[in-house]
Amino acid sequence: MKNEKTMLSYNPNYISVNHNTDTKSISDFQPRIWSSKQQLFHLLKIDEKKVDSNNQSVNYQHIKYKQDQKICLSGTPCSNLFVVYSGFLKTSWSDAYGNEKVLGFPMRGEILGLDGLNDYEYKNDVVAISDVELIIIPNKINNIHDPEDSHLINKLLNIFSKELVNTQKIEYIIGSLPAEARVAKFLLSLGQKYAQLGYSDNSYNLKMTRNDIGSYLGLTLETVSRTLSEFNKAGIVTVDQKSIQINDLETLKRLRRTTPIRSRKLSA
Amino acid sequence: MKNEKTMLSYNPNYISVNHNTDTKSISDFQPRIWSSKQQLFHLLKIDEKKVDSNNQSVNYQHIKYKQDQKICLSGTPCSNLFVVYSGFLKTSWSDAYGNEKVLGFPMRGEILGLDGLNDYEYKNDVVAISDVELIIIPNKINNIHDPEDSHLINKLLNIFSKELVNTQKIEYIIGSLPAEARVAKFLLSLGQKYAQLGYSDNSYNLKMTRNDIGSYLGLTLETVSRTLSEFNKAGIVTVDQKSIQINDLETLKRLRRTTPIRSRKLSA
DNA sequence: CGGCCCGTTGATATGACTCAAATAAGGTGG
């Protein structure tokens, strides 16, 4: 476990590591990076026509975290929202007995911290599973009399609604689908997210462990591993450790309640 | 199946049936009922000190639905939010193949329609499982420049956050807990909701079927029935059809990943 | 080199599903 910098110990003058280089020994001072409101809105896909071009003085600060650093901890005060600028993260939830349930794997353009907007205490844990760069949205959302903020608030309602429906879909996947379909839907949804960022939707690297995938899907890591191996043997997906190559998108999409791959292999 | 009145066919001059009488043959014109902003805010637990007492001219219309009527349909335009004034409902989600997944059982004080605030199309189905009365919040949320609405918008963000976290908890329950613990948590959470409305938290009637409970918890109706029977035999809960009486709250709370009741009964 | 984490695979156990039948409850029409 590396040194952990949580929300609470956040220091605006922290020393950040250039996340574009793999040589982890190099660490140097960087000028603090800022995004304009326009850049932020573009990342959040807020219609730019709506945004007043005047009053562009408001800028949003960036913050970098290294792999395995904790970003939010359940129970700590929620003073910011974050928008993912780059990198990959994992959100999770732990019950009183320490059992962890992975809730999602946020990527560029997604928002962190919505779980804290009820009583202004984060409910989720957030961990960087790669080096990440976030944009800080200071949580002065209570004060929405400033019409400048109205676009952001409206977008926040949209995002909330989308997140809610998405969580409901996952509820359905976990509660109603067999292991094969769950893993299939997971691979497909990851592909979609990569596609939105301009990457390939059928060839990518998993950033998370089998254990994380299992926790996310309500399965054990062994079942995830076995299911991936089945897909690999059946030729639907080429799996090599973290590397995923989807060969037969249609079969993967078709998997739901029907006969498992295993029986199909036997009959073939 | 009774005649179904959906959102789309909503007529402001509809004839409502008095839901307080059991004599179903009596139906009569009623004056339309309205709630003041203050009444609505009280129902939503919005701090009343914050609410300006002037401009009380804005009122919110009520609408009544009879048992089994559909209130929202997935895919229809979202023009309103609703706040439950009385009665019991069921929200669900159906995939392309008609498989229904129950998402929740809203009661008095809860909000309906948040699923429609992304692209202004409802994503959930909502059905009345008793006669219900709802308060309509017209969806002009885009226009938040009116400071009168700012309290509502802020509360909406709080509610959204709470809903999101609650859905995440259910995700954990479905994905990680055995059947007994799922049913136990369901009974406990229902009790809590009843308690908040001023009813008993350990003695109540289920409004939904075993099938609905099963769908909600990711179980079959048989498993729900068996689990309730086990609780009944073990004396933890007295179950008689829809009637629930929780006798041993502590044991119910303690149920999670540990040995099932069955083994405990054998060892006793 | 040794320890740790991650992933794979096998053998076995078991919890929950499926299929099936019987009972109970509720609503409808004669």
Add this chain to the structure above:
DNA sequence: CCACCTTATTTGAGTCATATCAACGGGCCG
């Protein structure tokens, strides 16, 4: 008011999918 039909619920027997337990190999790091 009763007969009938439909829906909801209970319970049993058997099966299956997934969890559990366990062993092994590989990569990474100290």
